Amino acid sequence: MKRILIVEDSIDLAGGLRRNLEVEGHRATISGTAADAIETALRDAPDLIVLDLGLPDRDGYFVLEQLRARGCHSPVLILSARGLEADKVKGFRLGADDYVTKPFGVVELMARIGAHLRRAASESEPLTNGVLGDDALRQRYALTDRQIEVARLLAQGLSNAEIADTLGLSTFTARNHTEAVLLKLGASTRARVGAILRGQA
Numbered sequence: 798m799k800r801i802l803i804v805e806d807s808i809d810l811a812g813g814l815r816r817n818l819e820v821e822g823h824r825a826t827i828s829g830t831a832a833d834a835i836e837t838a839l840r841d842a843p844d845l846i847v848l849d850l851g852l853p854d855r856d857g858y859f860v861l862e863q864l865r866a867r868g869c870h871s872p873v874l875i876l877s878a879r880g881l882e883a884d885k886v887k888g889f890r891l892g893a894d895d896y897v898t899k900p901f902g903v904v905e906l907m908a909r910i911g912a913h914l915r916r917a918a919s920e921s922e923p924l925t926n927g928v929l930g931d932d933a934l935r936q937r938y939a940l941t942d943r944q945i946e947v948a949r950l951l952a953q954g955l956s957n958a959e960i961a962d963t964l965g966l967s968t969f970t971a972r973n974h975t976e977a978v979l980l981k982l983g984a985s986t987r988a989r990v991g992a993i994l995r996g997q998a
């Protein structure tokens with residue numbers, strides 16, 4: 798479940814968006830003014846902000862500028878009736894991640910939101926400290942401590958020679974460890990190891 802802030806003064810549009818997001822299993826809150834949006838975003842650090850440009854107090858650009866200046870790095874998708882290239886460029890310059898023009902197709906909008914949420918999730922998850930912790934790798938795949946070290950280096954794309962170097966082993970020993978790791982993880986290629994460690998396999 799992701800937390801999404803909808804900044805939109807049209808109650809119908811905001812409510813429709815919230816229902817769609819809830820169907821996808823997310824939790825959405827609505828801000829109808831720039832002032833409320835800034836306060837809410839800085840307090841909650843939502844996983845994504847859908848930002849209308851035409852708000853009753855200040856415009857969406859002001860909201861975006863304030864958020865970026867005050868350390869809020871949540872992905873921002875601008876949703877606006879202003880479809881000119883200059884409007885979009887201004888939005889991107891201020892730190893928006895995407896720009897969708899009204900009227901929009903709900904299916905496309907939901908797909909774009911999903912893509913931003915997935916990207917944000919994978920970026921906030923360092924490779925060397927993935928979803929699967931050492932305990933999970935020991936219990937689920939019966940890896941030894943040394944094999945866990947090797948698996949994490951494989952996930953970073955290191956070769957056998959580089960792994961040997963990093964761990965102070967001979968290349969022969971490193972290759973044996975690599976083969977054991979691939980076998981235990983059921984990984985057909987070295988590239989699969991990263992996905993398995995990130996819980997994406």
Ligand code: CA
Binds near residue numbers: 805806807850851852
């Ligand atoms: Ca509006």
